[in-house]
Amino acid sequence: MNTSDIQITPIQQSKINSVDFNNLAFGAVFSDYMFECDFKDGSWQKPKIKPYGPISLDPSARVFHYGQAVFEGMKAYKDDNDDIFLFRPDENFKRINKSAERLAIPAFPEDYFFNGLTQLLKLEKDWIKKGLGNSLYIRPFVIATQPAISASPANEYKFMIILSPAQAYYSGEVKVIFSEKYSRSADGGVGFAKAAGNYAAQFYPTKLANEKGYQQIIWTDASTHNYLEEAGTMNIFFRVGDTLITAPNNDRILDGVTRKSVIQIAKDNNIDVEVRRVSVAEIKEAARKGALKEIFGSGTATVINPIVAFSHGGEDFDLPKQEKSYASFFKEKLTSIQYNISEDPYGWRFKI
Structure with missing residues (x-):
């Protein structure tokens, strides 16, 4: 046609x-x-x-x-x-x-x-x-x-x-709750699909989080609630030390276009990337020790959305402000390609 x-x-x-x-x-x-x-x-x-x-x-x-x-x-x-x-x-x-x-x-x-x-x-x-x-x-x-x-x-x-x-999507300082009860999706379900019902099912637990002063939920696995998966309409990244960590794709997690772009840019800029299961306990322990430097979400609307604090099990954790954050680095790299400001070594731009 x-x-x-x-x-x-x-x-x-x-x-x-x-x-x-x-x-x-x-x-x-x-x-x-x-x-x-x-x-x-x-x-x-x-x-x-x-x-x-x-x-x-x-x-x-x-x-x-x-x-x-x-x-x-x-x-x-x-x-x-x-x-x-x-x-x-x-x-x-x-x-x-x-x-x-x-x-x-x-x-x-x-x-x-x-x-x-x-x-x-x-x-x-x-x-x-x-x-x-x-x-x-x-x-x-x-x-x-x-x-x-x-x-x-x-x-x-x-x-x-x-x-x-x-316009530029900016939702202010984002604080999140690590989910302990509700699930976004389950094994064998439709979590990997952009099905309308996936998002409707998030609205109620997110409303409860909003009432407590949090803007988003980072969802955990439905079976144990011990492993972190994604947040709202975003995939999620954790920076521990200088290593970037994100959960692997599965049938519960959306295969984000921005997510896979961040992973590729990280690898090409000598940033260590680990795509593996990320436990709640690991991130809380990293935060206590000062090793957790950043959490940020990635998605089409927001591109990169930094997270400034999280809560789990009655504990609150504030993240330190970074002078040279990974979040700002990836956002600049992505938007420079999207707006034809820089070279596109990947062939990601599609001209109309």
Whole structure:
């Protein structure tokens, strides 16, 4: 499929001039167009790009009753020459289909995805603002639309891409709780998938943490709660001494694009990296001895998010401020590639 195969319905008038790009709440403002493609009769139909707006679904659409929904998160960046770039979009494409497979949703074709996204971003190029920290957040997602409430996979789906302008994501000083009771996911489950229900299940325990003054939870393994895994919408890294430690991927942990990029950059800059199980006891002991230098999360929205303190078992631990932190080093390396400021030795940039 090429871009000429996409049916485009033009907008009557852009709403871009009504948007205050200096005061954007993350994920609350959306661009003029959206991409849409339906699956029915055993195949994906002709894709469409049309004005952003409500969609009509039957109340019995299976997404409402059985949660067949997966999504992705990506960003588009603009450099000083007005060129537009994506960051490792092949990884997002592979992951949404991996997520879809786990929820018995048909795979979306690669040419539909990339040609549709390319055409959409070209139409919306004015929504991508220049300047470090500015970006256009991209949300591809798939939902089950078949009107039937029998408990089985749907035979009709809708694949969509919506766009939201974003500024630098900063949530202030982040304090976390190491989970002792609730679990994000379990062995054999859907933790590795970006399934909508994964995030809904986090909201209640995170609300409890918020009420105690903590912004996030670092989830522990469901079996013993002895091993640290990931935090909220982020993968998690620990710096003990000068060694960077992160939990290995498994069927409970999301295979983060930023995570794997951090690991690669660390290795190429002679930073020792250990991808292994990380115990709560080990991190608490390192904190007591002063060996725990940093904890930070990684993800598409935040890039790198430093954590300043954690709590577990009634004990609170503050982390020392680092003059030359790993968190700031990785954030600078990643954003320099994303915004076409530096060379890209990895081939991670994808030009639109």
